[in-house]
Amino acid sequence: xxxxxxxxxxxxxxxxxxxxxxxxxxxxxxxxxxxxxxxxxxxxxxxxxxxxxxxxxxxxxxxxxxxxxxxxxxxxxxxxxxxxxxxxxxxxxxxxxxxxxxxxxxxxxxxxxxxxxxxxxxxxxxxxxxxxxxxxxxxxxxxxxxxxxxxxxxxxxxxxxxxxxxxxxxxxxxxxxxxxxxxxxxxxxxxxxxxxxxxxxxxxxxxxxxxxxxxxxxxxxxxxxxxxxxxxxxxxxxxxxxxxxxxxxxxxxxxxxxxxxxxxxxxxxxxxxxxxxxxxxxxxxxxxxxxxxxxxxxxxxxxxxxxxxxxxxxxxxxxxxxxxxxxxxxxxxxxxxxxxxxxxxxxxxxxxxxxxxxxxxxxxxxxxxxx
Amino acid sequence: xxxxxxxxxxxxxxxxxxxxxxxxxxxxxxxxxxxxxxxxxxxxxxxxxxxxxxxxxxxxxxxxxxxxxxxxxxxxxxxxxxxxxxxxxxxxxxxxxxxxxxxxxxxxxxxxxxxxxxxxxxxxxxxxxxxxxxxxxxxxxxxxxxxxxxxxxxxxxxxxxxxxxxxxxxxxxxxxxxxxxxxxxxxxxxxxxxxxxxxxxxxxxxxxxxxxxxxxxxxxxxxxxxxxxx
Numbered sequence: 001x002x003x004x005x006x007x008x009x010x011x012x013x014x015x016x017x018x019x020x021x022x023x024x025x026x027x028x029x030x031x032x033x034x035x036x037x038x039x040x041x042x043x044x045x046x047x048x049x050x051x052x053x054x055x056x057x058x059x060x061x062x063x064x065x066x067x068x069x070x071x072x073x074x075x076x077x078x079x080x081x082x083x084x085x086x087x088x089x090x091x092x093x094x095x096x097x098x099x100x101x102x103x104x105x106x107x108x109x110x111x112x113x114x115x116x117x118x119x120x121x122x123x124x125x126x127x128x129x130x131x132x133x134x135x136x137x138x139x140x141x142x143x144x145x146x147x148x149x150x151x152x153x154x155x156x157x158x159x160x161x162x163x164x165x166x167x168x169x170x171x172x173x174x175x176x177x178x179x180x181x182x183x184x185x186x187x188x189x190x191x192x193x194x195x196x197x198x199x200x201x202x203x204x205x206x207x208x209x210x211x212x213x214x215x216x217x218x219x220x221x222x223x224x225x226x227x228x229x230x231x232x233x234x235x236x237x238x239x240x241x242x243x244x245x246x247x248x249x250x251x252x253x254x255x256x257x258x259x260x261x262x263x264x265x266x267x268x269x270x271x272x273x274x275x276x277x278x279x280x281x282x283x284x285x286x287x288x289x290x291x292x293x294x295x296x297x298x299x300x301x302x303x304x305x306x307x308x309x310x311x312x313x314x315x316x317x318x319x320x321x322x323x324x325x326x327x328x329x330x331x332x333x334x335x336x337x338x339x340x341x342x343x344x345x346x347x348x349x350x351x352x353x354x355x356x357x358x359x360x361x362x363x364x365x366x367x368x369x370x371x
Numbered sequence: 372x373x374x375x376x377x378x379x380x381x382x383x384x385x386x387x388x389x390x391x392x393x394x395x396x397x398x399x400x401x402x403x404x405x406x407x408x409x410x411x412x413x414x415x416x417x418x419x420x421x422x423x424x425x426x427x428x429x430x431x432x433x434x435x436x437x438x439x440x441x442x443x444x445x446x447x448x449x450x451x452x453x454x455x456x457x458x459x460x461x462x463x464x465x466x467x468x469x470x471x472x473x474x475x476x477x478x479x480x481x482x483x484x485x486x487x488x489x490x491x492x493x494x495x496x497x498x499x500x501x502x503x504x505x506x507x508x509x510x511x512x513x514x515x516x517x518x519x520x521x522x523x524x525x526x527x528x529x530x531x532x533x534x535x536x537x538x539x540x541x542x543x544x545x546x547x548x549x550x551x552x553x554x555x556x557x558x559x560x561x562x563x564x565x566x567x568x569x570x571x572x573x574x575x576x577x578x579x580x581x582x583x584x585x586x587x588x589x590x591x592x593x594x595x596x597x598x599x600x601x
Contacts, residue, residue, distance in 0.1 A: 001477045002490055013472050277468045280431055281482040281529060282457025364431040364456075368468070 007294040014267070021263040022303045025347060028252030029307020029340050030314060035245045036336035037315040041329045042238060047228035048171035053090065053118035055199035056208045059215055060234040062223040067196065067235040068094045074193045076219055083214065085206030090114040091195030093185045099156050100146045101322045106177030107156055109185025109195070118199075120179065125150035125165030132181050137165040139175035145325065154178070157188055172329040197234075200224075249339070253346050256300070260351025264296055268355040275359050276367025285360040292359055296352030297345070304344035308337055378443075380537060380569040381405035381428060386437035386447075388423055397423040399592040400437070407536070410563055410570045411598070412583035420592040421573045422541055428571060429462045429539050430455050442536060457485040461530025465542035467522040469514040475501060475525045476510035482532040500528035504558055520551030527558060531566075538562070540572040544579055556582050 011018045049067075050058045059080060061070035072091065081089040093109035110118070112130040115137070128135040138146075138154065143166050146154060153160050161180060169175055186192050202211045212224035223233045232239040268275070275288055312332065319328050362370075383403040389396040397420045405411050413421045426432050427439055430452040439446040444455045456462075461482075469478045479497040488496065501510055504524040514522050523543055530538055540559070544552030556579060563570055572583060580586045585598035 001473070001480050001493070003484060006473075006477075009472050273468075274470055277470060278481065279453075280429065280456060280462060280468075282453055282485045282533070283481075284453040284485060287484065365426055368431065368464075 003291075004294070007291060007298060010267070010271075010291070010295055011298060017263060017266075018299065021259055021299055022306060024259045025256040025300055025303035025344070026307035026310060028256045028347075029304055029343060030310040032245075032249050032252050032343055033308050033311025033336055033340050034314045034318070035241075035248055036339060037311065037330050037332055038318070038328065039238075039241050039245050040331035040333045040336060042241060043228050043231070044331045045172045045327070045329050046231045046235065046238060049173050050225055050228065050231065052169065052171045052174055053120060053199055054201065055088075055090070056202050057200050057212055057224055057226040058197050058234075059089075059200055059219075059222050059224050060197040062221060062233060063236075064234055065236050068096050070196045070234055071191070071194045072196065072198055072222065074195070076222065077195060077198055080198055080200070080215060080219070080222075083211070083218070085203050085211040085214070086200055087203040087206075088117065088201040090118055090199045091182070092197055092199060093182055093189065093191065093194065094196040095185055095189050097157050099142075099154060102145065102325075103323055104327055105142070105156070106173055106327075107185060107188075108174070108177055108179045109182040109189075110179050111182045114182075115179055120167045120169050120174070123166045123168050125163070128164050128179075128181060132164075133184060134159060134161045134180075135164050136161045136178045136180045137167055138163050138178040140166050140168045141172075141175045142177055145176075159188065172327060176327050249343060253343055253350065256303070256343070256347035257350035260296055260299060260347055261354060263299070264292060264352050264355040265358075267295070268292060268359050272359075272362065272367050272370035275362065276364050276370065279362075279364035279367060289356045289360050292356040293349065293352050296348040300344040300348035300351075301341075303347075304341050307344075308340050311340070377407060379404045380407040380409065380442065381571070382438070382440045383424075383428075384438040386424070386427065386434045386439055388420075388427065388432070388434050396592050398427075398434070401589075401592070401594050403587065403594065403597065405569060405571060407569055408563070408567050409585065410560070410583045411572070411585050411587060412580035413571065413573045413587045413589060414575060414577070414580045415589035416575070419589040421589050423592075424589070425462075425539055425541050425571065425573045428537075429460055431462075453485065457482055458533050459535050460537040460539055461532070461535045463523070463526045463530050463538070463540040463543045465545040467514065467519075467526040469522055469525055469529070471514050474511050474513055475506060475517065475528075478514070478525055479528045479532055482529060486533050496532065497528070500531055501525070503531070503562075504528045518551070519547050520554060523547060523551070523555050524558065527555070527562075531562070536567075537569045537571070540570065542574055543572065544574070544576070552579070 060067060061072060064070045077091045095107040096104055097107055099105035112128055115127050123140055127137055143149060148154055148163060150163055150166055152163050202208050208226060212226050215224045225231050225234055315330055319330050383401055386398055386401045387396060388398040401424060415421050427434055428441060430446050433449045434447050442459045476497040479500050480493040483493045498510060504527055506524055544555050559570055562568055574580055587594060587598050588596040
């Protein structure tokens with residue numbers, strides 16, 4: 001018999017209670033994993049957007065709650081275009097609306113000449129020409145989701161657009177939507193003379209960071225986003241999700257620790273006499289403590305494995321929902337599972353420390369007299 | 372020529388003990404000397420303090436005052452008691468006090484975790500001790516699957532796990548029928564003869580006490596007869 005097998009035997013004394021405790025903790029871990037995967041996916045999608053179409057960084061209005069609320073005037077756009085170090089500044093007006101059963105369908109307004117310069121590889125068809133009206137090019141995942149193709153039509157905001165081409169940009173956000181003429185989108189959204197963001201490509205001999213800093217200095221109302229870490233400056237939704245993620249992780253730890261403590265306290269109370277016997281035959285307090293912490297750790301590691309599996313299954317199920325199917329990119333980053341493991345270990349230690357200390361503080365005689 | 376007396380196995384001097392909730396002291400200045408290899412029985416009515424004394428000798432509790440030296444360990448100091456319990460004294464209770472979820476062999480292995488034996492060594496040692504107490508073939512039985520006498524023999528094997536020089540037994544036959552009790556006492560005598568164990572046994576049964584070399588009588592927390600008078 002090894003020390004580990006003794007710990008496992010102790011857990012198997014009450015298999016139903018052990019199973020229910022594992023299940024309870026694993027629900028918390030599931031939440032942590034699912035939120036982590038979704039948050040990482042959203043960040044990844046945001047990161048893709050920053051460098052979409054081959055641009056080096058993105059410029060948008062500072063401090064907006066959501067990127068789609070950002071407004072950059074055409075005057076600022078032109079001024080940015082003329083700045084030293086800026087090789088290209090493409091303005092895009094982002095409009096999120098319903099198309100088919102997708103309530104978050106991205107409609108991206110862009111000038112025809114900018115679309116031609118932007119790295120948006122066509123799979124079939126052609127780009128819309130300058131001066132086109134209700135003609136669009138559509139991302140391949142959007143086309144697949146809506147079941148349309150080149151020459152077909154799509155109804156957006158009660159306007160029917162003809163699809164001239166299908167592209168695959170390689171970014172979740174672009175491929176889940178369509179590019180339409182900028183003037184048309186400005187008219188649809190009643191935002192004449194504005195765009196949502198500028199996609200900047202710097203000149204070959206210029207530093208991206210230096211150009212971004214210069215833009216921010218010259219236009220205090222604008223934010224240059226060069227990495228996903230800065231993205232929450234123009235979209236506080238990510239910051240909110242991060243905060244929610246942290247809050248839920250803390251709650252999961254708290255609730256999980258109380259569950260583990262309840263189980264371990266009951267287990268230690270029930271086994272007080274047995275602990276006394278082990279002390280009587282020479283077990284040290286530290287070995288008793290290791291035994292109880294070991295039991296708690298195994299409970300929580302089982303919960304971490306079960307919770308991680310359930311979290312993966314839950315996010316796969318969420319990703320199949322029509323509302324998010326094309327926009328949500330799942331990122332199963334190892335750090336998410338490390339965090340789940342860390343939560344499990346914290347829960348194990350927090351939940352077991354009181355019962356372990358109680359068990360160790362009892363003298364062998366006190367424990368042996370316990371009925 | 373030196374004829375120095377051997378170091379006593381147990382030396383108790385002026386030991387007192389009062390439990391917090393009790394009105395009267397359990398031990399009131401007990402003195403006792405036990406020589407190595409001696410088989411001593413402590414008798415007396417319920418509440419006389421004999422089990423309290425045994426528990427102090429097993430380092431399950433510490434005295435309020437007095438000296439308690441066993442095998443060179445000053446038990447009254449309260450230090451390194453785990454070490455003492457693991458290596459220097461084995462205890463057998465009236466109730467076998469086996470762990471119900473473990474097999475007989477696993478119960479015998481339990482004290483060995485503190486002495487650094489390998490898993491294989493623990494397994495072999497448990498089999499050897501169960502053979503010594505006549506329980507070969509019962510290694511995988513759980514306590515609930517054994518008779519009272521067999522459980523008590525497992526408890527004796529467990530008490531000997533780390534080869535202690537001192538075996539303490541608290542009414543080891545108290546819950547057994549006369550035949551099972553006789554076999555347990557035979558086993559204790561045999562172990563003493565073969566291994567040179569010092570045995571201190573608490574009992575209220577004169578027939579059990581009669582098996583010992585010396586019988587100590589206690590009354591009201593005091594020793595009234597240390598059994599050395601001719």
